[in-house]
Amino acid sequence: MTERIHRLGLRFLRVRWRVLVRLGGWSVLETAQTFLTGYAPARALDAGFLAGRPEVGLGWLAVAGLGVLVGAYGTARVYAAVAALVEPLRDRLVERVVARGVREADAGALSGLTQQVEIARDTFAGLVMVSRSFLFTTVGALVGLFSLDPLLLLVVGPPLLAGVGLFAATLGPLARRQETFLVADEALAENLGAVCPGLRDVTASGAETRIAAGTDTRIDTELRAARSLARWGVLRVASLALGGQLPIVLLLVAAPWLLDRGVTPGALVGALAYVTQSLLPALNNLVHGLGSSGSRLVVVLRRLVREKTADTTADTTDHDGPAPQAPTEDTDSTGSTGPSASHAPHLTALSLASVTFAYGPHSAPVIDDLDLDVPAGAHLAVVGPSGIGKSTLTALVAGLLRPGRGTVRVDGRPVTGPGAVGRRVLIPQEAYVVTGTLAENLGLLRPDPVPEAELLAAAEAVGLVPLLEALGGPSAHVDPAALSAGERQLVALTRAYLSYAPLALLDEATCHLDPAAEERAERAFAARPGGTLVVVAHRISSARRADRVLMMDGRRTAYGTHEELVRGSTSYRALVGGWASGPSRRSEPALALGDPDRVDTVAGPGLAGDGGHVVAHRPVGQVQTPGDLGDGGTLRRQG
Known part of the structure; x- marks a missing residue:
């Protein structure tokens, strides 16, 4: 599914290459602003104030201010380009959700339209802004560092690359654990939505222990998923510290060594400006935006872009076991017996x-x-x-x-x-449901005992497995009064399926x-x-x-x-x-x-x-x- 999402995403972007070019063009203005963030103060110090020429220093500061204005104009134009990229995505997702809701009777279509589509649109827009900003900001800052002095690039570059690499390595595991957590959270919410309205029935039937055990299991599942997600979240924070905060420490520690090798005080101040005002904020936005929102977007898109054929395949492959096959009393012309002879x-x-x-x-x-x-x-x-x-x-x-x-x-x-x-x-x-074992209940319409493998396959197909596991397996004793109406229906459905x-x-x-x-x-x-x-x-x-x-x-x-x-x-x-x-x-x-x-x-x-x-x-x-x-x-x- 992830590969399919990537394929559809590339196709979507390829069709809108003109929007991407316009987006990149306006983003260049932000690159110029980032470049001037460190270069202009460095020149203002070295060529102006430290050289006894305050007018030159003020001129360079004015250039830096002009760069801020130009960058702000470019950012405003960027938002229009992002809208031209995001709104068509929303329209495509709405078409898919409506089509599935109307043609395939998807009960969650309205929820998908009002919530999941909006989540996908907002998250995608945020990811485009964050990723684009990090890319162009990093390019502008690295070019500025090289222009001031290549030694500065040697100090800042390695930890920055290490931090970005560590963050990239955690994206896949984070996405999987984010999805696991969301699935566990939805399962718990669904369970509580079914249990809470029926608390009186649960008490009346004496099923408090079993219902509590099932709810506890779902709570423990969500807790484990949350802890796993938190552990991987620590690495996300570590990547931010490595790529954004360690360069500041290295610049301060290496300042005497850099000054001895010809790096000017203005260049050192400019390098600190690049790291603190550009690289660190951009990396922080990337880590928090792409780390959480990116995983969330992947999860939502997996649910929105699935097609009818994929749903049908999943339903028949993942859930449906082999249909029961056995001779009946109807005989074909060759004298053989079996269900195919009669239907x-x-x-x-x-x-x-x-x-x-x-x-x-x-x-x-x-x-x-x-x-x-x-x-x-x-x-x-x-x-x-x-x-x-x-x-x-x-x-x-x-x-x-x-x-x-x-x-x-x-x-x-x-x-x-x-x-x-x-x-x-x-x-x-x-x-x-009759008093006896679950296997006896499920095999009432069969002349002989049902093999356990066939019984389990039927339970998986119809959806009886959670109840089967809660009761303790096919040989578990069944108390009809302890089952809810829905559970009795699942038993009857599986019994009929096995006939x-x-x-x-x-x-x-x-x-x-x-x-x-x-x-x-x-x-x-x-x-x-x-x-x-x-x-x-x-x-x-x-x-x-x-x-x-x-x-x-x-x-x-x-x-x-x-x-x-x-x-x-x-x-x-x-x-x-x-x-x-x-x-x-x-x-x-x-x-x-x-x-x-x-x-x-x-x-x-x-x-x-x-x-x-x-x-x-x-x-x-x-x-x-x-x-x-x-x-x-x-x-x-x-x-």
Whole structure:
């Protein structure tokens, strides 16, 4: 990534070479001012006041004052040139941030626009000013020292070069430790942001010790990063002392030796002026500006310039483990068994033909004459207002509810036919965890124990590793009451990921996760080879990540990509606007469906409205009880 930033930076500067030439031209005036800072007082002493010619001395001092005015004019013009260099950089970064926020559903796009881009612009402008000032100031001072007497250059030059070299050697390690510290600080802030609002739940569930241990770990990580950064910061101070302050000591100590070899008193005073008034301030600005701001700029640019392909590669390579592969009960024409035989890429993973469903004979249909084809390997997001029937659709696809009219087929076969359970897995909003080991929980949908390597790969893909490590590994005992709702969802997601079912149905199964964890889990399911993902979305980011979006709104149901629906569906535009302006609401049916394990497929508290699902008289008797119609089981058989 650093090499890529360097490459993009060089390309950016190469295109704007005229601005760089103008910047260098105006900076030459500062070089002249620096040259006169030491040369004019030296001549004023040697040729003027010490020679008994005060008028000559005053003349040289006047020349020095004129140099200050000329340098100030050049500095003013430099700011205009820097603006011409910095503002295009800001525009490019804004374009990238907006593009990623709109096209890739980056939840941090607004923060990147208002904070990180401004940080990058201000820091880049500061670095340009500091680096340019040090370069031209050093050239002016070294030329002045040589003009006064080459011996002065021999005294000042070596420690100056040594100090700059030491500082340059620390830039790389400082940048890495600065980034490590920022990452640790963000991780701690994210942890506290999740823990503090849920302190009552933590206390109620008796999880104080575990939550405190996790927070302590993040605090210790940030502390170690801060100490490491501070240790390298000491070298930064040492480089300043070596390159800027040691030359002053050397000039004073070597003054008798220099005077014996023909160096005039005025030249010695001029050399001290060069070091104290020019070199030391310029080096101080460079060390503090480039040392901290430079590292900060690199960190910010790494986050702003990453492209969609880089993000996708990182998500699928760094997080996603190998998808589970094992034989199923479906057999191909050669007699071999395996998942590829039942969901080849050219087949339709999910097909609904004229599907109609109502929760009672006198209620309005929740789903009315719906036709839908989802190809194998696709990623579909289902969106719509609360109570419109999104969760009902997933229950129909899972075989938990029977359509009043029409057919539902998974992998080309009836959803209630033989082997239907192995072809789809449903993860509901309220995930369940059983008492036992974590490995037992994760392997519930597998006929045989899951190899530990495969289990760990799935945990890494979905994002369960922090919880797995906190519990003590796959063999650790799990207390369901001690887990938060989000942790239970991660367990259920990993369990479903490990199943052999090619079709995964996420019925708001990530509603208790933060956006980053949700994105990681969804990308993991979408990347399963040959797998198909249907997500009931409760965040706009989920819809933007999907290949296609199904907008459910009664008879105004629409289907297409996010961009197509934004252009062509007023209902979708209104929904997207509601998502953007406030917290999302969950889609839930009219009442609990009575699963004996108290885990309802689509029900839950906080129902926004009836939605016409239940008849006014005898409602309970006219509600379908969920059950896997193939074997009569209930939701405890689902993911």
